[in-house]
Amino acid sequence: MPSTETFREAPSLARVFVRAAVAGKKSGTTLPDTELVLAGHEVDRGRLMDYQRLCGFAVDDALPHTYPHLLGFPLQVELMGRSSFPLPLPGLVHVENTITVRRTITASDVIDVAVHAEHLRDHPRGRQVDLVTEASVEGEPVWSGRSTYLARGKGNPDAQRGAEAPSLPRGFPAAQWSLPGDLGRQYAAVSGDVNPIHLHALTARAMGFPRAIAHGMWTSARVLGALGRRASGPSTSHVWFRKPVLLPGRVDLLVDRSGPLLVAGLRSARTPEVEHLVLTLETA
Amino acid sequence: MTPASPRRAAVLGGNRIPFARQFGPYAKASNQDMFTAALEGLVARHGLAGERLGEVVGGAVIKHSRDFNLTREAVLGSSLAPQTTAYDVQQACGTGLENAILVSNKIKLGQIESGIAGGVDTSSDAPIMVSEKLRRKLLRLNRGRTTLDMAKGVLAIRPGDIGIETPANTEPRTGLSMGEHMAITAKKWGITREAQDQLAAASHQNLAAAYDRGFFDDLMTSYLGLAKDQNLRPDSSVEKLAALRPVFGKGENATMTAGNSTPLTDGASAVLLGSEEWAAEHHLPVQAWFVDGEVAAVDYVHGDEGLLMAPAYAVPRLLARNGLTLQDFDYYEIHEAFASTVLSTLKAWEDEEFCTERLGLEKPLGPIDRSRLNVNGSSLAAGHPFAATGGRIVATLAKMLHEKGPGSRGLISICAAGGQGVVAILEGA
Numbered sequence: 001m002p003s004t005e006t007f008r009e010a011p012s013l014a015r016v017f018v019r020a021a022v023a024g025k026k027s028g029t030t031l032p033d034t035e036l037v038l039a040g041h042e043v044d045r046g047r048l049m050d051y052q053r054l055c056g057f058a059v060d061d062a063l064p065h066t067y068p069h070l071l072g073f074p075l076q077v078e079l080m081g082r083s084s085f086p087l088p089l090p091g092l093v094h095v096e097n098t099i100t101v102r103r104t105i106t107a108s109d110v111i112d113v114a115v116h117a118e119h120l121r122d123h124p125r126g127r128q129v130d131l132v133t134e135a136s137v138e139g140e141p142v143w144s145g146r147s148t149y150l151a152r153g154k155g156n157p158d159a160q161r162g163a164e165a166p167s168l169p170r171g172f173p174a175a176q177w178s179l180p181g182d183l184g185r186q187y188a189a190v191s192g193d194v195n196p197i198h199l200h201a202l203t204a205r206a207m208g209f210p211r212a213i214a215h216g217m218w219t220s221a222r223v224l225g226a227l228g229r230r231a232s233g234p235s236t237s238h239v240w241f242r243k244p245v246l247l248p249g250r251v252d253l254l255v256d257r258s259g260p261l262l263v264a265g266l267r268s269a270r271t272p273e274v275e276h277l278v279l280t281l282e283t284a
Numbered sequence: 285m286t287p288a289s290p291r292r293a294a295v296l297g298g299n300r301i302p303f304a305r306q307f308g309p310y311a312k313a314s315n316q317d318m319f320t321a322a323l324e325g326l327v328a329r330h331g332l333a334g335e336r337l338g339e340v341v342g343g344a345v346i347k348h349s350r351d352f353n354l355t356r357e358a359v360l361g362s363s364l365a366p367q368t369t370a371y372d373v374q375q376a377c378g379t380g381l382e383n384a385i386l387v388s389n390k391i392k393l394g395q396i397e398s399g400i401a402g403g404v405d406t407s408s409d410a411p412i413m414v415s416e417k418l419r420r421k422l423l424r425l426n427r428g429r430t431t432l433d434m435a436k437g438v439l440a441i442r443p444g445d446i447g448i449e450t451p452a453n454t455e456p457r458t459g460l461s462m463g464e465h466m467a468i469t470a471k472k473w474g475i476t477r478e479a480q481d482q483l484a485a486a487s488h489q490n491l492a493a494a495y496d497r498g499f500f501d502d503l504m505t506s507y508l509g510l511a512k513d514q515n516l517r518p519d520s521s522v523e524k525l526a527a528l529r530p531v532f533g534k535g536e537n538a539t540m541t542a543g544n545s546t547p548l549t550d551g552a553s554a555v556l557l558g559s560e561e562w563a564a565e566h567h568l569p570v571q572a573w574f575v576d577g578e579v580a581a582v583d584y585v586h587g588d589e590g591l592l593m594a595p596a597y598a599v600p601r602l603l604a605r606n607g608l609t610l611q612d613f614d615y616y617e618i619h620e621a622f623a624s625t626v627l628s629t630l631k632a633w634e635d636e637e638f639c640t641e642r643l644g645l646e647k648p649l650g651p652i653d654r655s656r657l658n659v660n661g662s663s664l665a666a667g668h669p670f671a672a673t674g675g676r677i678v679a680t681l682a683k684m685l686h687e688k689g690p691g692s693r694g695l696i697s698i699c700a701a702g703g704q705g706v707v708a709i710l711e712g713a
Contacts, residue, residue, distance in 0.1 A: 045509055049312055058361050059317035061507060062323065107509065229324070229363050 006037045013192050020081040020089035027126065028086035031117045036075040037064050038113040045107055047084050050190045056225030064104040066221040066230040068113065068143045069097075072133030073217075075115035076147060077193075079131070081108065086120065087129060087151040090207075094216045095128070095162075096148035096162065098238045101231070102141060109137045114278040121155035157165065165240035165278045168265035173252035175226060176269050179214060181248040187218045213244035216277070219251075223264050226253055234284040242275045245267075251276060293388035294563050295710065298679020299326035300553035303667035304514045310550040313508060315344045315354055315564040318451070319363040319404035320604040322552035322672075325505030326400065329400035330556055332360035333363035338396025340370040341365030342554070344473040345670040345701075346451050348411040354404075375600060377621065378405045378579065378706035380674020383696050385708060386576035387557050389628040396539035396563040397611055403671025404473050409550075415447035433448070441566070454550075455472035455701065457585050462592070462701060463622070467533030469590030472633045480623035481525035484664045487620055491661025499660060503679050515547055515667040537704060549667030553675030555682075557604040567613040570713040572682035572694070579613035584703035589642075592625045594705030595697040596632045600643050602707050608693075610649040614712075615656050615684055617677045620663040625699055660684065676700060685712030 021177055023222070048067065057064040060132055081089045083267075088262065105111065119130045128150050133144035148162070184198030194228035195222070196203035204212040220239040224231045245251060262281040268274035301322050304310040304545035310318060319342055327333055342355035351357070357369040375382045390396045414422070418441065425437030454461050470480075472583075481696070494500060496511060504511075520543075530538035532545065532567055556568075563570050580598035582589035603610060610633060620624045630640045633649040663673060674696075681694040692712035699705050 001365075049508075058324070059313060060321045060322055061509075229361075 002033045002035050004035045004037055006039050010038055013074050013077055014194050015081050016081040026086060026088045031120050032084040035038060035114055035116045036079055038071060038075060041111045043107045048107055054186055054190055055221035061107045062232045064174050065099060065224050067103055067147050069114045069217060070134040072266055074116050076131040079117055092149040092151055094241055095150045096240050099145045100236045101143055101234055104233050105142050111277050112136050122159035123150060124154040124157050124159055126153040166263050168275050168278050169254040169256035169263055174255045175253040177251050179247055179249050183214055183247050184212045187215045211246045214247055216241045218227040219245055219266055219277055220279055229282060230283045236282045237279060239277055239279040245276050290392040292560060293391035293574045294558055295572045295574055295682035296556040296558050296563055297330055298503055298555040299329060300504055300512045300676055301551055303549045303551035303669055304510055306512050306548040309508045309627040309632045315351060315404045315406050316357050316410050318552040319358040321507050322554045323358055323362045325365040326554045326556055327363050329699040331400060334365055336365040336367045339397040340368055340400040341373055341386055342402045343372040343671050344602045345375050345376055345380045346405055347482035358471040376700035376702055377670045377673060378698050378700035378704055379671035381706040381708055384555055384678050388574035390456040391557060391559050398554055398558040400554050402675040404552035405669035405671045406550045407548035410450050413449045414447055418445040439640060463532035463545055465591035466622045466624055468539055469538060469628050475624045475627045477539040479627055480539055481522045483623040483626060484525055485522050487522050487661045487664040488517050488520035490659055491516050493666035494660040513666045516665050540622060540624060544662045546621060546668040549669045552671045553672040554674045555678045563653050572710040572712050575608055575709040575711050579706050582703045591703050592621055592699035594703055595699050595707050596629050598705045599697060600649060610652060612693060613695045614688055614692045616652055616680060617681050617696045619673055619698040621699050681710050685710055688712050
């Protein structure tokens with residue numbers, strides 16, 4: 001029987017990050033059998049509007065495809081930061097994310113969010129785990145997300161990889177975005193994700209990056225925002241994160257709608273070989 | 285070759301977001317946000333997602349320069365097919381109704397099969413301009429090529445140049461605010477404080493009753509937590525309004541208060557129009573026919589006529605063209621810029637001297653049955669986001685006429701800044 005811990009308010013990420021940074025080494029092969037729940041969440045319309053603007057979604061009462069991730073993310077980090085979690089939080093890399101929207105969620109819906117970890121597995125470059133987020137409204141499941149994190153380390157070359165990502169669309173960019181140097185701070189203010197790798201060049205350098213990097217979930221949200229309204233209704237997205245987007249920077253958006261699945265990608269505008277993400281979107 | 289006789293243009297439905305008071309729930313919403321929301325609600329209600337419409341015509345009176353393609357941007361942010369064309373119109377408070385005239389005319393001529401007419405305005409998210417002196421100096425600085433040019437440019441800026449300006453509700457040629465203009469007209473026509481307060485109270489009571497019977501259920505999409513017009517005071521009464529101090533006009537005889545003048549508001553509206561065939565193909569019942577429209581302008585600059593009196597001139601021309609009298613209508617929708625605007629207009633139509641000398645008629649247009657005026661409330665209660673008012677009225681009247689039945693008739697009259705007035709006739713289907 002998994003145990004359930006219910007939160008009335010999302011845990012503060014700053015505290016979890018600090019605690020995780022000073023925590024000792026972690027080991028183990030089992031995941032905590034705990035489900036963390038944020039119960040009765042009422043959408044903060046001011047925060048929603050800031051998020052919609054920052055990610056290029058329409059500013060209205062429909063929650064963007066990616067918005068519930070924002071509610072589940074603090075619970076994910078809380079769970080991964082605990083000593084019972086076998087992988088160290090610092091250095092975990094968000095490599096894949098899938099989201100299914102079952103119905104359009106509106107700002108007046110009161111949302112329950114539940115997060116648990118599953119599927120700890122070997123990977124050729126370390127170990128991977130999935131953090132599953134389920135959002136429901138009055139008991140009706142309306143949204144689910146699966147965030148896959150990689151802990152780099154001694155990998156298992158024989159380990160199975162997940163679903164193969166489609167290749168990045170080629171050709172001319174559909175759009176080109178200039179991303180400001182403070183984008184990470186802007187997104188941190190809205191999302192609460194104050195991971196220092198996103199905030200400033202100095203803090204990012206301390207963590208081994210040449211400059212601050214954009215939040216992966218901002219980049220995927222921005223791409224979904226650019227794809228229009230189709231994603232706020234019933235839909236499924238799958239994003240594979242590649243190289244981080246260094247800030248400030250310029251990126252190209254590429255979209256291919258010729259196949260059964262819509263495929264979109266982000267690449268560096270200056271160095272097109274540098275791919276940042278590939279995303280598929282399936283709409284009902 | 286004789287041109288094909290024009291066909292009819294149908295009003296098929298409308299949608300708006302509730303109107304919010306200035307710096308209220310929509311304080312941070314842009315014109316584009318609000319118009320997209322109104323448009324998307326209309327698209328959703330009528331099943332138009334992915335549809336290529338003939339055109340979408342919108343606009344705003346107060347617009348940021350970055351919003352040059354406001355309506356096209358809203359279309360691209362909606363579920364309409366991106367191949368739907370769009371353009372912006374600006375005719376002050378007449379924008380929304382003018383847009384409905386434009387779309388219906390194209391439908392009548394067979395140039396398009398369907399279209400959306402609407403408008404939006406924000407009084408909260410207003411553009412801020414720098415002082416004219418500073419603007420010119422900054423432009424010069426921007427043209428500078430050398431460091432010396434730049435340095436000279438920067439040095440030319442004086443502390444006194446630094447200032448910001450926000451758009452004001454003032455006529456550029458007279459320096460008078462719209463309320464001050466109206467106060468003069470109200471005095472000329474002898475409009476009493478009591479009559480204005482009565483009209484204002486009726487507007488609130490009528491709008492509240494319309495909400496109570498669910499009239500707006502299929503005309504509105506809630507937005508940013510607002511489900512009803514924020515300005516509405518269902519318990520408004522003549523007694524309460526009588527307690528307010530006058531804000532426009534001067535001295536003992538000042539009659540215009542914040543209660544009988546429309547407040548600054550934020551909001552958006554959109555109306556779906558189409559040919560009879562297009563409506564049938566899309567299984568959309570025709571609410572009303574957009575029969576005809578007329579626009580007039582007056583010379584208010586030299587005090588010859590009141591700023592907001594142009595509809596008084598437009599209506600008789602429209603009536604004459606359609607062979608109708610002022611009494612041939614089941615409903616009158618006279619935009620309540622101020623209660624005194626409506627009352628001055630009605631009084632002018634009853635006035636022998638005005639009708640013969642100014643309008644060139646043989647006799648006065650005569651009185652209207654006041655129980656048919658603004659029966660579901662108007663701008664005093666709902667608020668008046670300038671370009672959004674036309675769409676609000678067309679959608680409301682079309683539904684009222686549809687309920688009344690085929691052959692019923694409605695008259696719309698909207699006054700606008702710049703001494704213009706836009707009027708139209710709708711017929712129930």
